[in-house]
Amino acid sequence: MAGWLASSQLADRVRDTLDSRPWHAIVFAGLIGAITPVCGIASIPLVAALLRQGIPMAAAMAFWLSSPVTDPGMLILTAGILGWPFAIGKLLAALLLGLVAGAVMQGLSCWKPQTNWVREGALLQLSMNSCDSSAPSRFIDEAKATFSLVVRWLAFALTLEAIVRAHLGETDFSILTTVESAWAVPLAVAVGGPLYIEGYAALPLLRGLIEMGLTKGAAMAFLMSGATISLYSAIAVWSLVRPSIFGLYLTLGIVGALIAGWMTDIVML
Numbered sequence: 001m002a003g004w005l006a007s008s009q010l011a012d013r014v015r016d017t018l019d020s021r022p023w024h025a026i027v028f029a030g031l032i033g034a035i036t037p038v039c040g041i042a043s044i045p046l047v048a049a050l051l052r053q054g055i056p057m058a059a060a061m062a063f064w065l066s067s068p069v070t071d072p073g074m075l076i077l078t079a080g081i082l083g084w085p086f087a088i089g090k091l092l093a094a095l096l097l098g099l100v101a102g103a104v105m106q107g108l109s110c111w112k113p114q115t116n117w118v119r120e121g122a123l124l125q126l127s128m129n130s131c132d133s134s135a136p137s138r139f140i141d142e143a144k145a146t147f148s149l150v151v152r153w154l155a156f157a158l159t160l161e162a163i164v165r166a167h168l169g170e171t172d173f174s175i176l177t178t179v180e181s182a183w184a185v186p187l188a189v190a191v192g193g194p195l196y197i198e199g200y201a202a203l204p205l206l207r208g209l210i211e212m213g214l215t216k217g218a219a220m221a222f223l224m225s226g227a228t229i230s231l232y233s234a235i236a237v238w239s240l241v242r243p244s245i246f247g248l249y250l251t252l253g254i255v256g257a258l259i260a261g262w263m264t265d266i267v268m269l
Contacts, residue, residue, distance in 0.1 A: 003143035022109070025059035026102030033066030034095040048240055049146055057117055057245075058105035064237065065253060066098025068227040074200070081203045085268060086216060093224060093260040101252045108248075117245045156235065176222070177213040184218035185261035189254060192222035193229045202226065216268050221261030229253035 047060045070078070070091050079087035179187055206219040229250055238246050 003139035003146075022056050022058055022106055025056055026062050026099060026106060029059040029062040030066050030095055030098030030102060033063040033098050034070060034091060035072060049142055051118060051240065056106070056109070058102045058109060061105045061249065061252075062098040062102030064233075064249065065101045065228050065256065066094045068230075068233065069094035069097070069224060070227075077200060078203060081207050082210070082216070082219070086220070086264070089260075089264055089267070090220060090223065093220065093256070093263075097224075097228070097252070097256040097260070100256070101249075104248070104252065117241055119240060119242060152239070176218055177209055184215050185221045185258060185265070188218040188222040188261065189225040189257045192224075192226040193254070193257075194231055215265050217261040217263070217265030220264040221257045224257035224260050225253065228257065 047064055050063075051057070051060055075087050075091055078090060176184055176188055176191065202223060206214065206222060210216060210219060234246075234250065237249050241249070
């Protein structure tokens with residue numbers, strides 16, 4: 001897909017349209033992110049390819065934060081395990097998080113150009129691929145660059161995640177059921193973010209914890225934070241953007257998970 005984004009004429013037209021209409025790009029990226037089955041580990045290389053091809057950072061941020069949270073399969077499975085109100089709430093939370101993140105980035109674009117947000121070398125492939133180069137050449141170059149990103153950063157991130165799990169374990173999540181409801185949501189974010197459990201595996205775990213007394217707001221916060229700011233996603237984002245934008249990415253993910261959790265507790269009392 002990354003290679004296609006660099007070589008397709010249709011992709012060129014889509015990029016031109018999105019670049020000239022940034023707010024349309026944000027809404028489009030948020031919607032696509034919320035409904036497509038692209039997890040956090042797959043969204044990073046795709047966003048890197050999109051940035052190299054000139055997609056606005058605001059749209060990239062919207063896709064980054066909405067895409068890992070849910071997709072059609074996850075929506076149906078969540079509804080079957082935790083109920084349709086929870087599943088629809090999660091879908092809306094993913095969409096709103098993406099739209100808010102994109103709007104914040106678009107507001108910042110009036111203050112500083114996008115080229116100052118990306119690390120040196122992250123957009124190098126764009127300059128290497130001139131407009132005169134052939135489509136097969138652009139396809140191969142982009143695919144190789146994306147593969148290099150995966151090998152260098154995502155493999156490292158997954159290794160780090162495995163080390164964290166080995167030391168912290170995954171059997172002590174019952175602590176989330178022992179705290180007061182007001183603090184359950186922040187604790188769920190603190191645990192669910194770094195110690196990410198893949199969404200499909202997390203659902204039955206959370207159902208058991210809810211039966212033990214976990215609030216649904218804490219369950220929502222756990223799923224949101226684990227999907228958006230997991231270790232491998234965060235490290236991959238760090239490889240693409242400068243520290244200030246990385247900090248904004250973490251802040252948006254954490255605040256979005258907290259708000260989603262607290263709102264879930266208010267609505268689903």
